[in-house]
Amino acid sequence: MITTDFADLTLDELRIALAPDIAASAIFDGWSQAALVAAAEMAGCDVDIARLAFPGAKPMDMIEAWITSVDSAMAAEWPAERLATSKIRERIRTLVAFRLHAVAHIDEAVRRALAVMAQPQNAPRALKLGWRSADIMWRLAGDTATDYNHYSKRAILAGIYSATLAVFVNDDSEGKADTHAFLDRRIDGVMRFEKAKAQLLNKDRELPSLTRFLGRLRYPAR
Incomplete structure (x- = not known):
């Protein structure tokens, strides 16, 4: 030992x-x-x-240390190179599932932590911690976005994770099956949204530019 x-x-x-x-x-x-x-x-x-x-x-100091310990354990168990062969959806699901498994035996502590973090004076710090965990997950998943997607991905994942925890602490199903089903639905929904967004952006790029067209009428090529 x-x-x-x-x-x-x-x-x-x-x-x-x-x-x-x-x-x-x-x-x-x-x-x-x-x-x-x-x-x-x-x-x-x-x-x-x-x-x-x-x-x-102070409760928030202890909760932050605990969240940090879960972040560290997750990164040690699932480094980026281990996740690299999976699809993005599976990488994110694996990381969130690891976090759920890590606290499965102490769900009452999670419930109490969520109650503390929901207090108005603690909300800004709680949001920061959620963002940090989401950022770590996306980095482990191989995300390299530097545009607005960098922020939107983390905000969405932080929301998914917090919503999943809310289900988790009230889930009496075998093996937290309802929680994992909820997580899958949320991730599937986000993946469909991202796919639709990408298709829309690609269509926008393919559309002719009205400004460019009018410019050519005014200043025809010589």
Whole structure:
């Protein structure tokens, strides 16, 4: 069994190391000081050191560390080169499904986290975290867009993921089957939209330019 010397970790590393145990404790204690203490004891970390990593045991700080730990685990399990042989749709589905599987045993902690993130004072930070996770997923999926598609793709995926989590925490079906079906429908809908948008843009490129036509009438080629 590998043991961690928490005293040698940076504060950022310590937050990530403790985050999974905090999430597990949040099932019973919420995202609270009690969850932080329980996580430290579970991990074998000095409680004072844990408190140093999370001053005041602020719920959003602990939730952000947890989300970061899921982001890191996802990137480690599904690097871009491993996903490269799949279609874009499957790459995105695989990444979201990994995230759902990673929290399948702590759905009550997810429910409590969503409630905290929905509070008005936390909404801007929650949106930023959702955007960051969506950005990581798109980068792992091989997205290289630098135009407006860069932003629209991330906004859409963040919306899909947050909606899927809302279904997830209330899903009592076997193996969260209803959640995965919901995810598939949302991804299929987005793929159809993107296909239709691409076709429309291509048609626009093929249409003759009225301005160019009028210009030629006024200034005929010599």
